[in-house]
Amino acid sequence: MTLEILTSDGLSPIRHGFFTRRGGASSGVFAGLNCGTGSSDQREAVAINRQRAAQALDVPETHLVGVHQVHSPDVVIVDHPLPDKPKADAVVTSTPGLALSILTADCQPVLFADPKAGVIGAxxxxxxxxxxxxxxxxxxxMEGLGAQRSQIMAVIGPAISQRAYEVGPEMFDEFMQDDPENARFFANGQGDRMQFDLPAFGLHRLRRAGVEQAEWTRHCTYSDADRFYSYRRSTHAKEADYGRLISAIRL
Structure with missing residues (x-):
């Protein structure tokens, strides 16, 4: 099976892709293009998958740059391949030939580009x-590397949708403490449960920050098991582990 790569016209002409799970070498619960080196999948299969993703972006696998994601606001600026993954959750560059990558399985992968300035981010x-x-x-x-916020395009890739994202009152309270207007991203669920709209919140934060061109691809990871990995779906199915989708962008 060939790779399936979702793209956005808004990021053109910058080469990029939100890869689905199709076309990979992994099997079992990881079946497909699992690029998560932190998963319990066979290392050889993950290596093959990452090589296929790198090849699709026309870079060596060593130039597929990623970080050790820890749910932080930390960003790494890179100008060469990284031998080790620093703890961070975003990466930016103005160096041609590097592909910036993010791994997800329900969270938002967000790719950024200012083609005029030659600056990208993930x-x-x-x-x-x-x-x-x-x-x-x-x-x-990105601005520190010469990008202009008014020229930056940001695209949110496949992520869990509101109808599939049930959360508890403690998370709602945390969002209310940040800003009472965040209530609009929550809908009532069963009992004290609520349904959170993660992509809408991401778009709100981007637009409030001055990004005029921002969109979500409108793909729900939880609802389409044939195309996407989902941490929450795997948890509900009581599976031992789950695959990670890769999203990447390069100059």
């Missing part, structure tokens, strides 16, 4: 990272 934005400012920090880092 961020992992779950609810905690988005609330703590990882998207704004990515924009700040």
């Amino acid at each position: 961020a992992h934005a779950g609810w905690r990272g988005a609330l703590s400012g990882v998207l704004e920090a990515t924009l700040d880092a």
Whole structure:
């Protein structure tokens, strides 16, 4: 099976892709293109998958740059391949030939580009990272490399949708403490449960930060098991582990 790579016209002509799970070498619960080196999948299969993703972006696998994601607002600026993954949740560069990558399985993968300035970025934005400012920090880092916020395009890739994202009152309270207007991203669920709209919150943070061009691809990771990995779906199915989707962008 060939790779399936979702793209956005808004990021054109910058090469990029939100890879689905199709076309990979992994099997079992990881079946497909699992690129998560932190998963319990066979290392050889993950290596093959990462090589295929790198090849699709026309870079060596060593130039597929990623970080050790920890749900933080921290950003790394890179100008060469990284031998080790620093703890952070976003990465930016103005160096041609590097592909910036993010791994997700329900959280938002967000790709950024200012083609005129030649600056790109990639961020992992779950609810905690988005609330703590990882998207704004990515924009700040891009500006530090010469990007102009008014020229930056940001695209949110496949992520869990509101109808599939049930959360508890403690998370709602945390968002209310940040800003009472955040209530609009929650809908009533059963009992004290609520349904959180993660992509809408991500778009709100991007637009409030001055990004005029921002969109979500409108793919729900939880609802489409054939195309996407989902941490929450795997948890509900009581599976031992789950695959990680890769999203990447390069100059």
